[in-house]
Amino acid sequence: MKAAIVIFPGSNRERDVCAALKRASGKQPAIVWHRESELPVADLIVLPGGFAYGDYLRCGAMAAHSPIMREVKARAAKGVPVLGICNGFQVLTEAGMLPGALLANRTLSFICHDVHLRVENSQTIFTCGYEACQAIRVPVAHHDGNYTADETTLDRLEGEGLVAFRYCNPAGELTDADNVNGSARCIAGIFNETRTVLGLMPHPENVTDPLLGGTDGQGLFDGIVSALQ
Numbered sequence: 001m002k003a004a005i006v007i008f009p010g011s012n013r014e015r016d017v018c019a020a021l022k023r024a025s026g027k028q029p030a031i032v033w034h035r036e037s038e039l040p041v042a043d044l045i046v047l048p049g050g051f052a053y054g055d056y057l058r059c060g061a062m063a064a065h066s067p068i069m070r071e072v073k074a075r076a077a078k079g080v081p082v083l084g085i086c087n088g089f090q091v092l093t094e095a096g097m098l099p100g101a102l103l104a105n106r107t108l109s110f111i112c113h114d115v116h117l118r119v120e121n122s123q124t125i126f127t128c129g130y131e132a133c134q135a136i137r138v139p140v141a142h143h144d145g146n147y148t149a150d151e152t153t154l155d156r157l158e159g160e161g162l163v164a165f166r167y168c169n170p171a172g173e174l175t176d177a178d179n180v181n182g183s184a185r186c187i188a189g190i191f192n193e194t195r196t197v198l199g200l201m202p203h204p205e206n207v208t209d210p211l212l213g214g215t216d217g218q219g220l221f222d223g224i225v226s227a228l229q
Contacts, residue, residue, distance in 0.1 A: 001228045003029035004042035006072065008063045013049035013085065013205065020205040021046075024221035034066035043228045044081050045072055047088030049141070049203060059102060059144045060090030069095055081125055081228070082197045086142055089189070089199030098192055098199045099157070100149030102142075106182030110143040114213075115180050117188050117202060118168040121161045124195045129223025135172040136216035138202040140180060145201040147183040147190075154184055164189035165200055 003021050007014045014031065021029050021044075030040045034052075039045065052063035063069070069091075076082045076097060084092040092098040105111055114137050119130040130136065149157070157163050166186040169178045179186045181201070189200025204217030 001025045001043045001225050002027065002041060003044040003046060004032050004039050005029050005046045005048055006032050006034060006068055007048065008034040008050070008052035008066060010052045010054050011048050011050035011087070013203065016203070016205040017046050017048045017085065020208040020217065020221045023208055024218065024225045032068060034063065034068050037067050037071060039068070039071045039075060042075075042080065044083065044224060045075060047072075047082070047084040047091050049086030049088060052087050052091060055144070058094065060087060060094040063091045064094035073097065076197055079194070079196055081224070083126065083224075084197075084199040085205065086145075086201055086203060089201055090144065092197065092199045097197055098190055099153050100147055100190070102144050102201070103146040103148050104144050105142070105146050105180070111145075111180055112139070112141040114139050115202060116168050116170050116178065117165040118172045118174070120163045120166055121191070124164070124191060124198075125224055125227035126191075126198045126220060127164060127223060128227055129219035133172055135168055135170060136219070137207065137214055138204050138217050139206050140202045142181070142201055145181040145183065147187045147201070149184060157187075157190055158185070160193070162191045162193070162195070163187055164191055164198055165202070
């Protein structure tokens with residue numbers, strides 16, 4: 001499986017994603033600078049976490065108009081899977097590739113600690129490494145992770161099985177206390193209509209090695225590689 005990771009000025013998690021993908025696939029992903037207009041042949045495109053353009057204007061708003069995003073959209077339209085993590089999720093919403101928006105956390109402060117996620121749909125290329133309703137532990141690191149959308153959109157996401165992950169407690173139960181940023185319906189990640197684009201705020205790439213404190217994130221990358229080989 002060949003992966004391409006797009007980096008913007010201010011990206012800072014591309015090496016983490018590289019390590020996770022190489023651990024899962026045995027192959028080094030290609031790194032693509034945002035000003036490029038072409039992508040290499042790839043089975044997977046990743047928009048990593050960070051602070052693209054310093055999060056000026058709105059998180060991801062400027063990155064969404066980088067030259068490479070035209071090609072990312074074109075590849076996605078042809079069915080190439082796209083994964084956006086944290087800032088990458090913000091870019092995907094700003095680019096119109098996923099619905100809704102990421103607002104400031106309800107605490108109005110940056111949060112950086114481990115959280116639990118419940119896998120809502122395991123029947124996708126991104127989540128096939130997990131069981132439905134499985135609770136996993138991964139870190140978050142963001143100021144603007146409060147997912148919001150209008151009620152019609154939220155109902156559609158629910159009804160069509162497009163919610164990927166929700167914030168939960170260790171037992172997989174949804175509670176307001178565990179909804180760390182105040183996201184609508186505890187949503188931590190969503191798919192597009194074809195489930196070939198995934199955006200999520202937490203960082204599974206940072207729990208793919210016991211030396212990093214856990215391996216719950218490896219299931220995502222192992223599942224992707226298994227599905228795309």
